[in-house]
Structure formats: C-alpha cells, structure tokens
Amino acid sequence: MIEELVPAEVAARDLFGDARTHRLFDSERALVAGAVAERVREFTTVRWAAAQCVRRLGHAPAPLLPGRLGAPRWPRGLVGSLTHCAGYRAAVVARASVVSGLGIDAEPHEPLPDRVTGRVASAGELRHLAALHSAHPDVRWDRLLFCAKEAFYKLWSPVTGRWLGFDGAEVTFAPSPGDARGHGFVVRPAGAASGFPAVRGQWLARHGVLVAAIAVAAGELPAVRPAPHGQEGTAVTGISS
Template sequence: MIRALLPAGTAARSSGGELTGPGLFEAELRQVAGASPRRRAEYATVRRLARACLAELGEAPVPLARGAGGAPRWPAGTVGSLTHCPGYRAAAVARTRDADGLGIDAEPRAPLPARVLTQVASAAERAHLDALAAAEPDVPWCRLLFSAKESYYKVWYPAMGCWLGFDDAEAVLDGGRHRGWFTVRPVAGGARRVRRADAGFDAAATGFPALRGRWAAGPGVVVTAIAAPVGSLPRPGQAGRTATGMPRWAQ
C-alpha cells in the first residue's frame, strides 16, 4: 500500500507483522536494550524493511540508529522514513537526487478520541473534517489528518532540526473512499505544546514550504506519505530559528 503513494525512484517495503532476519547492529541494540519485547520487535522489523529498501537502491546494510532528535540517521545521499502501528510496519528510502525528504505514517483505521482531536486539529480543521465525513462517512478523516501531519513532521525535522507542534501546521484533505491527496502547510500562531527556548517561534516564517502528499485507507489501517521534491526544502543554514526537542514520531 505504501509503495503506491510514493513516486518512481523511491524504494518502499511494508509488512503486516514482525520479520525475522539478520540481527540488529550494536548501535541499534543499545537503543532498545531496555525496551519491551514488542517494542524491540517493531524496531527491528522497520529496520529490516529499511535495509531492504536500501539494498534496492544499491546501498550496503548500515546501522539506522536514532539521532539526537529521534529521527533515524540515513546513509549519505539518501533520505528515508519509518512507521509502525498495530498490524502494519513500513519503510521508504530515496536518493537525495530524487527527493529532498520523505515522510510516511501508518495509523489504525479508527476515529481519534475526541480529546486528542482537539489537541491536533484547529477549529477550522475540525469543520473541514465534518464536511468530509458528511460526504464520505466510512473514511476516518480525523485519523488521516493526524497521520498527514505526522508525515509532514517527518520531512520537517531532518531539514529544520526542531520540533513542530500540531497547531503549527494545517492540513487539507481530499479524495474518495479508499485514497486521495492532502496538503500540509506551516501556519503562524501555534501554541507549541512543548517547553521552548524560543517562544516567539513562527512556523510560517521559516521558509519551509507547504507539501502535498497522498493517503490510502486499507483494512484496519490508514497510511499517508510525502515525498518533498528536489530543491523544495531549506538547506542547512537557510532554515529559521530552531530549538531542541524529541519528536512524537521518533521511531
């Protein structure tokens, strides 16, 4: 399902459960040494999928340990993204000559709890979701909005090096019952629900672009994906002010 959402030249793999295969690298083992067996299995599976993607691009197996901000470190000349949720794991990798960044996310095909929806969607976004649900009630639009923002954040963080709050971005969705498109853009005035050193942060003033992605809804899962076009993202040193913080999406 994930491969159909990404452009040609992107390697993508998915699995409905855990994969066995070569063991983790030492740097990876250290990161999950104290984790539960389920978490270690998820961690290992998405990295086996990612190394299969890298092999498809002609890259040798390498450790894919998390960096200081929580995002996996990809080999030079590549960009990638990992995701997992109950019943689904996926990885996607592309060469930097084909994409500036990748973001993928998978979520259970179920509505968000109301208390979570108010935290991740603005009043305008909730009105947008109500209109979508009236036209196509079988699609969990609120979960798709959450997932679209997660995919956007996975492109944002490697380029910007800082946390982005859910209310620092706005998502617009479209499509039918099983698949469609979405656009996410940075907006001003977000509350940034994390402790910040630069309280005057304005996501809309960073120069980071709106990005268009695709979504699909399958049995038990919804998936979103963004491939940032080459030349679309700020380069190191061009981005706006940054601050440290651990993203929710660290895989």
C-alpha cells in the same frame, strides 16, 4: 501498499506483521535493550524494511541510530522515513539527489479520542473534518488528519532541525493533480512554520490501517541542516522508531 503512495524513484517496503529474521547492528540492539517484546519486534522490522530499501538503491545497510531530535540518521546521500503501528511496519528511502524530503506515518483506522482531536485540529480543520465525515463517513478523518500531520513533521524535522507543534500545519484533504483515487492532501505550514513551502501527500485506508506519505523532489525544500559534528548522514523521520 506504501509503494502506491510514493514516486517510482523512492524505494518502499512494508509488511503486515513482523520480519522473521533480521539481525540488528550491535548499536541498534543497545537501543532496545530491556524493552518489551512488541517494541523490539516493531523496531527490528522497520529496520529490516529500511535495509531492503537501502540495498535496492545500491547502498550497504548501516545502523539507523537516533539523531538530536530522535529521528534516525540515514547513510550519507540518502533520505528516508520509518513508521509502524499495530500490525503494520513500513520504510521508504530515496537518493537525496532525487528527493529532498520524505515523511510517512501509519495509524490504526480507528477514531481519535476527543481530547486528542482537540489538540491536533484547528477550528478550520474541525469544520473540514465534519464536512468530510458527512460526505464519506467510512473514513476516520480525525485519525487521518493526525496521520498526515505526523508524516509532515517527519519531513519537517530534518530540514529545519526544529520541533513543531500540531498547530504549525494546516491540512486539507483534496485530490492532487492527476490523482484518480482522490486520495490527496495538502499541508500548509502555519504560525512558527510560516515560510516553509506547502507540500502535497497521498493517503490510503486498507486492511484496518491508514497510511499517509509525502515525497518532495530535490530542490523544492530548504537546504538540509548539517548533522552534528561526528555524526554521519541526515536525521529523517521516525521519532522513536
């Protein structure tokens, strides 16, 4: 379902479950040496999905290793994003000449613990969520807010090279222009992130999973920071993926 949330020029692949066969690069395998089986499966499957996307764009797959902030570094000329949650894995990749930033996140369609909601949402967002819940109680808006902010942070990190707290963005769920489903949202940076452009995203709830995605066209974001000396590519998304 991830392909429904991004433009046609973005290669997208998802999977409910795990890839049966995918050989990790030695450098990738070292990252999960000693990890529990579930961690190895999700790590391997999102890299399988990413490899499918990279090949679709005419590139040879390469190791996806963490950059300075923990997000995967993509082959030069590409941007991408990874996500996984219980039973679902996804990747999106695009040419940097076409798309300047990507961020996706998937979460189980379940309530957030109250203590987490209080950390994630501002007072204004809490009022927004209450109104949404009253009108559409079948959607876990608290979890979707978390999902949308995670997608935004995965886009933000490679562009700015900085961490950002949950209070650095305000999310409004509203239809995007031409969105017949009404599954749009807008993220407006706040506080320390003020000055970064607002971005639009799309979301879906299906098969017990919430997925949010943001794709921004080339030229609509600040220039990407160069990778540290000796590191190829750009760090984009998927902290700990």
